[in-house]
Amino acid sequence: MQVEQLEILDFLRAHPPFDELPEEVLQRVATAVDVRYYKAGEQIVEFGQPAEYWHVVRSGAVEVFRRNGTLYNRLTAGGYFGEFGLLRHGRVRFPVQALEDTLLYLIPQPVFLELFENNEAFADQVEIEDRTRLRQVMSRREDANDLMSATVDTLVGRPAVTLGSGASAREAAQRMTEEGVSSLLIVDDNPQVPELPLLSGILTDRDLRTRLLAPGLGYDIPVADIMTADVVTVAHNQLVFEAMLAMLRHNVHHLPVMKNQRPLGIIALSDIIRYESRNSLFVVGSIFRAQSVDELAALVPDVRACFVRMLGEDASSHMVGSAMAAIGRSFKQRLLELAEAELGAPPVPYCFLALGSMARQEQLIVTDQDNALVLDNRFDPVRHDVYFKALAAFVSDGLARCGYSYCSGGVMATNEKWRQPLRVWERTFTDWIERPTPESLLNAGIFFDLDGVWGRVEWAAQLRELVARKAKGNSRFLACMARNALLRTPPLGFFKDFVVESDGRHTRVINIKRRGTAPLADLIRVHALAIGSASINSFERLKDIIDAAILPLGRGQDLYDALEFISMVRARHQAESLAAGEEPDNSIDPEKLSEFERKSLRDAFLILGNAQKFLKYRYQPGRAN
């Protein structure tokens, strides 16, 4: 039989989540819809009344409120409400009022429930609650991405070839030739558990070249003398991309894959390249081969192409951020090598610090350089600073040419203030924690996300440890940091093609960094400081925070999903700008988002808003944490 509810059918067909439904289901729904008109200002549903219908806005606009009367959401044609009550309590949870003269389509509960049960894509879009919807979106994304879901053991081709540490270099080379491998695992007997030999090192083709042939050592020296002893390994169930990051970070090309303390095999860079041919490793390789700042600057298009490619391949924001940070780090390292080649060896040891998003590994393509220098305590400004000033200028100018613009706030090693001996940094950090001022709190937000990039990187770890130790339990400092973390708030959501601020105002575009990723990172940092977490990356901090159980159940995961989603919107926006030949920025035009993205982004903003409220409540001055 032909459906004659043509207007209803056409409308549903054109709007998510109905557009996900097969035509015959859609036709059935169209014949089940009832209709109701509401004048502007009329109450549509009240809190606690039985939930009978799922409501779809046909025309006009409605406002959804929280129970306490604050605005929760604002919906126009195609928007829907009431699913929570239908799915959970059978009672209306959010009161709704007509903002304009409004025509609503009413879908009776049984019809809605049937749709929800039988149509997965529909249910995913509708969700049980905002955060659940976001969670589902994220997990769907992860499923879709091979690199994200594939574990390293899938790359292991053959069992690792092992050799006792007493063997000679010649025996090692013979063994490698026989087996046709480019690396060997060197093992020691395990006196406690004889059947479980201890992994003492790894030997690669490159080691034979650089540590045996080049220095002209005898072929009979023990293999232990030329192997790499501190072996970086990955667990068999780690993700391929984690292995890739481990290679990037430690600049190694072979990783033993461990399972139950036994080496399962070795994966080489080439395995990953075969697996994932277009990746940031190539860019990193090019960076280290560059012989001048000009050559480095010439790599900028490659960096951008790599970024665009990663997003095209549905990488997660954690992955993109890490890869971009690894690239940024490589630029710094190579620039420092070049600087030292030009200026000579440093007069005293130093550590070059990456700060902020680079340290957190949350860097995207539009980023400025935040960096600083930690100098040896023997540093004497009169004798040594000429060198470090020149070094900082070399790196800073070089970074600017490589696409990392100068920090407008002057947080750069070129600034005398941020070129200090370790003891001064320790004193400064202690001071910021124990006697916070408005200025020092802003600095803490940047400097406490720090990572050593070059030189005595252990000093960076030392400073991080100091911060973790002193901040934890200092409720006054945490309260101040929490207050600062509330300075930037998310917008309420979207209405038509405008961004709605929480006071109801509309703006045209939204700065997704200032209103999304930055306040999230700020908020996560406060919790991380409170629990003394040693992690720098926001996702890793969140894992620590979840483990510490300081958030209400489920909220940590919500934040994780919100951060991932907002970061992805930001990253995709930048990738699209690059692909279109435009200069990427952080301004999101809601008109350019899909309805689905708008809904999910609104969910993420809600989660951020709620998390900020919790932060305010939790870190009150004088409250024991």
Place this chain on the structure above:
Amino acid sequence: MLHLGDLKGAQGRAPRRPGDPSGALDWPRRFIDLAAGAGDPRLRAFYACGVPSGDTVLKDVPMVALDVETTGLDPAHDEIVSIGVVPMTLGCIASSASRYWVVRPRAELQPESVTIHAITHAQIDTAPDLGEIVDDLLATLAGRAVVVHCREIERTFLDLALKARIGEGLEFPVIDTMALEARLHRQPAPGLLARLFGRKPEPVSIRLADSRARYRLPRYRAHHALTDALATAELLQAQVAHRFSPDTPLRELWL
């Protein structure tokens, strides 16, 4: 519904006014008389269901929005080709319980009306005669106040169609959304000041689509009987929301 031009021929036959001292219509009384006088059992059953009294407040009135599409505007020659009905109350338009019939006219289908309703000869050839669906139609209307936009069409064409088939006409109370719009926009006569200054009020269209637009109801495609019935139902809800109240007695609206 077609109301593109003036209705030709017979003006919608006004229902005989039941004797009532207040001058208001007494439809329940009228239905008792009609039930007593009806020869056809289907009509007798329809009238026996009665109608809500004029005192009934709107929120309690069972209603049904009705629209017919016809081959043309002349009741003497033209006939009904489709009928849409949507049961409703003030609280809910039960689109899910709506009915729609295409019926075969005895007269030839005019090419120009085909283009208007998009009902084709093929559809009509396989459609039943209106006589075959009278049972169903009357059942959906029984006990309810009928909501139409431009009552002359529905009343006249249904009345004549039944007369042609069972020898008896049909009467029923209507709420006419077009008449309600006319009350607002065509009355009262220009005020003294306006007349003094020679200002004429702008003519306001009371067509369905234009009336709906005034209440910010969405634009629907016209000339599909079910869509027009739904459109009329929505318009009535909007009119009541803006200009009456759920506690307005039915007698202030019906005709």
